[in-house]
Amino acid sequence: MQADFWHAMWESGVVGFQQTEINGYLQQHWQRLGLQGDETVLVPLCGKSLDMLWLGEQGHKVLGVELSQKALDEFLDENKLRSVAPLVHAHFCGYRLSAMTLLCGDFFHLSAADCEEVGAVYDRAAIVALPPEMRKQYAAHLQAILPAGTKLLLVNLEYDQSLLNGPPFSVPESEICTLFADCARIDVVAQQSLQRKGVAAQEKVFLIEF
Ligand SMILES: C[S@@+](CC[C@H](N)C(=O)[O-])C[C@H]1O[C@@H](n2cnc3c(N)ncnc32)[C@H](O)[C@@H]1O
Known part of the structure; x- marks a missing residue:
């Protein structure tokens, strides 16, 4: 899908994929990954998924990547989160929170250097x-x-x-x-x-x- 499609969807305010609860599969099966618990988790195409909050609660750092600035702004507003430091990146804008980095831009610009600390990925x-x-x-x-x-x-x-x-x-x-x-x-x-x-x-x- 082209970026315009997703920007138009976020602008319309109708995001049918948004879950109001933490994903059940995530809660049930995350421990199967056999992680220590403090790994950085990459969440590609993250939207404003509440699952990122759950991953944070488990002790993980979260690296979310999302095309839509509106999605990330809503994620911060709706969950009363605040940026703690400016984010400086060649390809992304976004937010740095205490244990979460939210990159706003095209996932395909994410580099190996951005993922050096990543130990797990969650794709929903x-x-x-x-x-x-x-x-x-x-x-x-x-x-x-x-x-x-x-x-x-x-x-x-x-x-x-x-x-x-x-x-x-x-x-x-x-x-x-x-x-x-x-x-x-x-x-x-x-x-x-x-x-x-x-x-x-x-x-x-x-x-x-x-
Ligand atoms: C179906 S939604 C899923 C969002 C989230 N994973 C969830 O479970 O709610 C797909 C998301 O991917 C974003 N997206 C689409 N293409 C992207 C790209 N190339 N880079 C980053 N985000 C992208 C869209 O803006 C949209 O928020």
Whole structure:
């Protein structure tokens, strides 16, 4: 999807993907990553997800990356958070909070240097927000910039794409396996059937190790 699409969505104020509760898969399966607890967690395409607050509460530092300044402003306002220091970066504006850095700009400008401290990644509604060609770029970019051994918890969605338009797009399990084929480990740790706009769908949670 082009940036204009997302900016228009945030401007409209209708962001159907926004969860009002912490994601259940995150709470249930995060410990499966076997982390110490103080790692920096990259949250690509983070929107104003409350899941970032939960990750912070677990002791993690959070690095969120989001195209929309409005999304990040709403995240700060709605959660009564304040920037503690100016953010200086060649490609991003954004906010530095006490244990959270929120970068405003294009995820594809994120570099390996930005991710030196990253030990884990949380993807909910990120890869499924992208059309097929961009998904390839997204998976390749993650693999290019993340330190070896980084663990990713990815909440995926599958349904018959001929019946509904995305986003969220349907991403078949076979595609996830192809996109992350060079990774050290790909496991499905949870799955659940649901209805999306009257169409049968399946959520699958992947644990991937880079
Ligand atoms: C479907 S939303 C999911 C947001 C969040 N992950 C959540 O669970 O609520 C996708 C988000 O990705 C952002 N986005 C899309 N393309 C992006 C890009 N290239 N770089 C950074 N953010 C992007 C959009 O503005 C939008 O907020």
